[in-house]
Amino acid sequence: MSFEGLDFAILGPAFFVGLLILSTHVPLGQEVLKRGIIFIDLAIAQIAGLGVIAAYRFGWDIHGWEVQLVALNTALIAAVALNTLEKHYQEFQEALIGAIFVLAATASILILSGNPHGGESLKDLLVGQILWITWEQLLPTALVTGFIFLILFSFRQRLNHLGFYLVFALAITNSVQLIGVYLVFASLIIPALGSIGSKNTLLSAYLIGAAGYGLGLILSSLLDLPSGAVIVWCIAIMALLSTLVRGISDKSHDSSPMS
């Protein structure tokens, strides 16, 4: 046990960024789950990374916001492509997403064999670490989150397939760089999964996610373990607990009229 990491200045920004990301990823994750395309985030993140290293390969010397622009544009192109695929080959959608992920990942390896410097950028894009986040970095994330939130909740009914893919690409490109692929995947899928069958699925998914981030950050301090990985496990435990509790209360509900 070590208590020195339990410092609000250390864990605070990480917790708030977690809440910001959850606010958009939980509804997106429910949509992803409904459509049965759960690996789409891995595919889009990998393609965004591929775009950046391809830019290096063609000799562009890009930094900072230019990298973001390239990553976002590639992710949006990927979104359009995935949308087209869904229209024409819906029954193979999940398999196609998997194949695209592998192709994008191996294409990066092939490009990198001639230019390893892009490797650092690819790594930066795919393995963000939640603890390195500072308060100053929260502002752009908050703006992106607000924008996505607005679109999701005001145009949700009118949001067509393409619209969903584009919003999703924007959300993923932003979040993966901050907290890494594993945590993004967990934030999307696990709360959505754990809240299936509850009365207010959105609220319970939010609670599962928030509790998972809070508990995960505290535990990673106490046990001195890498935060991202501990948070993933805590979200999963919270989802499992909520499913169990709901199962028990459902049973007591079912049996009450009999007695």
Add this chain to the structure above:
Amino acid sequence: MFQQWKKKYWLAVLLLTLCSSSSTAYAQLNIFACEPEWAALARTLTGDAARVYSATTAQQDPHHIQARPSLIAKVRRADMLVCTGAELEVGWLPLLLRKSGNAKIQPGQVAYFIATDHVSLLEKPTVLDRSLGDIHAAGNPHIHLDPYRVQQVAVALVSSLVIIDPSNKNNYLENLRIFTLEWREAISQWEKQTERLRGKRIVVSHNSWIYLERWLGLERLAVLEPRPGIAPSSSHLGKLLTQLKLRPADMILHASYQNDKSALWLSKKTGLPVVGLAFSPADKENLIQWFDRLLQQLLSAES
């Protein structure tokens, strides 16, 4: 929404109460070292005057590091930072420093001590070309494998320590004097022991041994993975095998923290012995004990 806010609020309260109880005040200097070799050196040179923490262990690759809350807490409280530099920690140290908000140890301060600033570096590329791979623009950073450069770093480290903590000046100077004596003694012993290694031809799995090679007079014939982190192409391996057939090497070296797959593959093809070397001192090991162990590993493979 209210539920969520309530949860946040309680967490904040919990966090604040827990951290307020853990603050401590010692007269000791807190030193944050990036690698175990600098932690070991700092421990020897400060004695009881400092508490030294190493961000990485000998089993870890210092290029990469996972963010843990305790790591940031240690940097926030550090009075001095001792790291290799030359881009070795470029992937995480700037982030860690920015997150820590500790003004004392930011770049430019005396307490921001970078070992490679105080020695000359080998393999400084004359032309910076991205296509050459992951080459460090400043030169090869793994200077701790050359005892003469370690001595230079020790002298520089003590001059910084004297500025940061003048009350212990005499301690530091005395520790440096003792260290220098023992270190010189050890170097001449090591050089006698390793006399027969001079001129031995080696293959390395990564190009991280240049300082050791120069010091011991080893001749590097080839690098198994020419670009760190990227698997060698089949044509590279083919060339390597023909090259080794024409001019055989004596052994294959790799750092024991690294995967030995590629080294074992080459050993199977060529029959050369594979030597896993301790790239950094273990916990509680001082630099002399570690060099002793490292050189024993090298000698035992050769005999």
